[in-house]
Amino acid sequence: MVQMSPTGGSSKLALNNLEYILEASTNEVADVVVHSAFSEQKWVWLEDKDEGYLPGQIVSGSQNQQSVQVALNDGKRQTCMLTISTGPNVEDAAQLTYLNEASVVQNLRLRYLSNKIYTYSALFLVAVNPFQSLPMYSDETVALYKNKRRGELPPHIFAAADQAYHDMIRNNENQSILITGESGAGKTESTKRVIQYLTTIASDQKIGKLEQQILQANPILEAFGNAQTVRNKNSSRFGKFIRIAFSLGGTICGAHIDYYLLEKSRVHHQSQKERNYHIFYQLLSADDEMKASLLLEGKLSDYRYLKDSSRVIEGVDDSLELQKTMVCAQDAFLRPNDPY
Numbered sequence: 001m002v003q004m005s006p007t008g009g010s011s012k013l014a015l016n017n018l019e020y021i022l023e024a025s026t027n028e029v030a031d032v033v034v035h036s037a038f039s040e041q042k043w044v045w046l047e048d049k050d051e052g053y054l055p056g057q058i059v060s061g062s063q064n065q066q067s068v069q070v071a072l073n074d075g076k077r078q079t080c081m082l083t084i085s086t087g088p089n090v091e092d093a094a095q096l097t098y099l100n101e102a103s104v105v106q107n108l109r110l111r112y113l114s115n116k117i118y119t120y121s122a123l124f125l126v127a128v129n130p131f132q133s134l135p136m137y138s139d140e141t142v143a144l145y146k147n148k149r150r151g152e153l154p155p156h157i158f159a160a161a162d163q164a165y166h167d168m169i170r171n172n173e174n175q176s177i178l179i180t181g182e183s184g185a186g187k188t189e190s191t192k193r194v195i196q197y198l199t200t201i202a203s204d205q206k207i208g209k210l211e212q213q214i215l216q217a218n219p220i221l222e223a224f225g226n227a228q229t230v231r232n233k234n235s236s237r238f239g240k241f242i243r244i245a246f247s248l249g250g251t252i253c254g255a256h257i258d259y260y261l262l263e264k265s266r267v268h269h270q271s272q273k274e275r276n277y278h279i280f281y282q283l284l285s286a287d288d289e290m291k292a293s294l295l296l297e298g299k300l301s302d303y304r305y306l307k308d309s310s311r312v313i314e315g316v317d318d319s320l321e322l323q324k325t326m327v328c329a330q331d332a333f334l335r336p337n338d339p340y
């Protein structure tokens with residue numbers, strides 16, 4: 001039974017990914033607390049003085065309305081008034097009082113809206129793609145996160161990289177960082193930030209700009225393994241396993257990139273809004289001399305594997321990209337014994 005009381009009170013309800021405060025009006029609910037939806041059927045828990053928690057189901061009401069009707073299992077219905085609250089904002093989703101999909105998503109959303117794109121979820125770090133350049137990856141930020149314990153500073157990809165580095169040194173064990181997410185989520189960007197962090201804190205100054213050397217392999221890998229898709233104009237269509245080797249003293253002494261699972265079917269079929277691998281468009285944008293040396297003739301529309309695809313990527317000049325690929329390829333051939 002739901003207790004009725006003449007005094008006012010407030011309660012919380014998670015609905016449609018928003019957290020509401022339910023306010024009891026004077027002669028309605030008082031100690032009724034609706035905590036959270038626990039399924040997509042808008043089931044809610046109602047706190048009850050005698051029974052603890054009672055399951056109820058929202059039978060009418062929406063975000064735009066002032067109240068919702070909650071049906072209890074004993075057939076009674078209760079009207080609850082709604083006020084939208086801003087909801088939780090915690091650095092670790094594990095700290096949420098009510099752990100359900102709605103409150104986790106709402107927490108990520110609120111943090112994202114104030115440019116806090118990183119949030120812990122117990123052992124994991126969740127990154128929300130900001131799709132804009134945020135001033136959070138400077139050398140000063142790297143220095144700030146160095147040797148810090150988790151929790152001392154806000155969640156950050158640098159904190160994850162620092163933890164892996166120190167666990168390796170402390171336990172003398174190999175460490176792995178798994179970066180996963182759907183296409184366009186920001187995996188490649190996160191990988192670059194991990195490399196940036198490790199090469200900054202663990203490089204021997206005599207060796208030079210390690211980060212640049214490791215990332216220098218990117219143009220050639222991306223030319224042959226990346227393509228424009230509807231989700232990401234520079235989507236990696238292969239998996240990458242990057243191994244960074246450290247000396248016993250903790251400085252980087254080598255790096256190796258393994259690749260796997262190239263999306264081969266893209267070579268012969270692309271949808272109209274997507275492209276084949278960048279390299280094809282880059283080569284066809286080359287000057288006449290280079291095209292002749294590669295026995296390339298004609299335009300994109302003359303090639304069966306390219307003519308039905310999207311042609312250009314907004315903001316990308318394929319001939320400039322070709323130059324970067326060429327520099328990268330020449331570097332690789334000119335320095336075959338370079339450990340990096």
Ligand SMILES: Nc1ncnc2c1ncn2[C@@H]1O[C@H](COP(=O)(O)OP(=O)(O)OP(=O)(O)O)[C@@H](O)[C@H]1O
Nearest residue numbers: 129131132133183184185186187188189232235236
């Ligand atoms: N932390 C970030 N800061 C700024 N922009 C970002 C960040 N992460 C991702 N982006 C933007 O989102 C775009 C897509 O990210 P990215 O290429 O890393 O995704 P991905 O998960 O590797 O995708 P795919 O699986 O398709 O290769 C990037 O080109 C970049 O513009």
